[in-house]
Amino acid sequence: MAPALAAAPAALAAPAAAKCNVEVDSAGKYHVWGEGFPAGTTVTYSGSSSGSVPVNKSGRFDLGGLSGAKYVVKTADGKTTVTCASVHH
Numbered sequence: 001m002a003p004a005l006a007a008a009p010a011a012l013a014a015p016a017a018a019k020c021n022v023e024v025d026s027a028g029k030y031h032v033w034g035e036g037f038p039a040g041t042t043v044t045y046s047g048s049s050s051g052s053v054p055v056n057k058s059g060r061f062d063l064g065g066l067s068g069a070k071y072v073v074k075t076a077d078g079k080t081t082v083t084c085a086s087v088h089h
Helices: 002-012
Strands: 019-024 032-036 043-049 050-053 061-066 070-074 081-083
Touching: 019 050, 019 070, 032 070, 050 061
Parallel strands: none
Antiparallel strands: 019 032, 032 061, 043 050, 043 070, 070 081
């Protein structure tokens, strides 16, 4: 029983890590999306273009129609900064 008790707090203390991806869509524009961000907040993105986008209740955001493939996403509190990874299909 002790190993199960020791494992449970560790699982609860490890929230999903925020991550961000960027890919080229069928129209040749860039599509950026992320997950694992604080729900109901806003993140800012910067790189080839910049702005802010709301995070939904599932901790996800989605942006399309961008130009350029390099983006960094930052939470409003500045505690989390994520460089978006390129995804190729």
